[in-house]
Amino acid sequence: MSNPRIAFVGAGNMTASLIGGLRAQGVAADAIRASNRSTEKLERLASEHGIATFTDNAEAVAGADIVVLAVKPQVMQAVCRELAAQLPDQTLIVSIAAGITCASLQRWLGAGTAARAIVRCMPNTPSLLRQGVSGLYANAQVNAEQRRQAEQLLSAVGLALWLDAEQQLDAVTAVSGSGPAYFFLLLEAMTAAGERLGLPRETAALLARQTALGAARMACESALEASELRRRVTSPNGTTEAAIKTFQAGGFEPLVQQALSAAAARSAELAEQLSK
Numbered sequence: 001m002s003n004p005r006i007a008f009v010g011a012g013n014m015t016a017s018l019i020g021g022l023r024a025q026g027v028a029a030d031a032i033r034a035s036n037r038s039t040e041k042l043e044r045l046a047s048e049h050g051i052a053t054f055t056d057n058a059e060a061v062a063g064a065d066i067v068v069l070a071v072k073p074q075v076m077q078a079v080c081r082e083l084a085a086q087l088p089d090q091t092l093i094v095s096i097a098a099g100i101t102c103a104s105l106q107r108w109l110g111a112g113t114a115a116r117a118i119v120r121c122m123p124n125t126p127s128l129l130r131q132g133v134s135g136l137y138a139n140a141q142v143n144a145e146q147r148r149q150a151e152q153l154l155s156a157v158g159l160a161l162w163l164d165a166e167q168q169l170d171a172v173t174a175v176s177g178s179g180p181a182y183f184f185l186l187l188e189a190m191t192a193a194g195e196r197l198g199l200p201r202e203t204a205a206l207l208a209r210q211t212a213l214g215a216a217r218m219a220c221e222s223a224l225e226a227s228e229l230r231r232r233v234t235s236p237n238g239t240t241e242a243a244i245k246t247f248q249a250g251g252f253e254p255l256v257q258q259a260l261s262a263a264a265a266r267s268a269e270l271a272e273q274l275s276k
């Protein structure tokens with residue numbers, strides 16, 4: 001099956017990014033369908049991409065080779081139970097929901113059926129610009145062709161990295177799923193600090209944003225480690241050293257570790273709570 005039919009259930013931000021990425025890669029509009037509870041987002045997707053849209057999830061998934069579950073974690077159980085009887089055993093299920101395990105999906109999609117082929121992914125919001133990164137985990141039922149299809153789907157919006165263990169998705173969520181928010185927090189703090197140091201707010205914001213973009217591109221495009229790139233900015237006894245020493249005296253690295261551990265723990269806790 002070289003041109004799989006893909007149905008998206010839930011037509012929010014992540015679905016809009018994925019469909020935009022697939023269409024930009026040349027996937028035909030008639031290979032893509034989407035459903036959503038309300039109509040506004042569906043109308044936008046239909047007019048931007050010419051895809052068929054539905055308010056009935058069962059209608060959207062009929063005949064699909066791949067069903068992408070892209071609703072919030074809290075409504076996933078109800079959506080799966082509603083679709084369980086509609087999905088043939090061989091359908092590839094791709095879930096992008098945070099903290100919903102393959103075991104829960106399998107149970108909700110029909111305990112009586114054969115084990116489902118499920119790929120769990122954790123993308124992030126830069127997918128909107130096709131600059132995302134996703135961690136992917138496939139259960140044992142996913143065959144080589146389905147792995148390739150899932151990778152192609154997530155690669156349409158950025159990098160797609162396979163994981164060996166489902167549990168690693170908690171760490172991926174902590175690093176890259178939630179990660180854009182950490183950089184935005186740093187931008188907010190740097191902008192406020194620049195303003196307090198006497199710059200107009202817009203100038204401080206522009207300096208901070210462009211610096212983030214330049215630093216991210218250097219980190220991505222250089223063969224050097226981040227630590228070496230940092231060392232090259234840091235003149236002995238200069239201004240950068242003064243700032244870095246202040247960050248470190250305030251416990252910057254252990255604080256980052258604590259923050260990411262809290263995100264990973266919350267991801268595991270959500271999985272536990274939502275599995276009931």
Ligand SMILES: NC(=O)C1=CN([C@@H]2O[C@H](COP(=O)(O)OP(=O)(O)OC[C@H]3O[C@@H](n4cnc5c(N)ncnc54)[C@H](OP(=O)(O)O)[C@@H]3O)[C@@H](O)[C@H]2O)C=CC1
Nearest residue numbers: 010011012013014036037038070071072073096097098123
């Ligand atoms: N945002 C992020 O940074 C990331 C999010 N994720 C995961 O992606 C998933 C989607 O997130 P995101 O796109 O941001 O969320 P959104 O809230 O933008 O999209 C969810 C969509 O699901 C729709 N929906 C709700 N209930 C149903 C239903 N019963 N049937 C059909 N559609 C329904 C909503 O419709 P309506 O508008 O009518 O309520 C909404 O459009 C989540 O599970 C999240 O955990 C993963 C990685 C990163």
Ligand SMILES: O=C(O)[C@@H]1CCC=N1
Nearest residue numbers: 098124173177178179
């Ligand atoms: O904050 C959250 O729970 C979701 C998962 C990753 C990004 N947003």
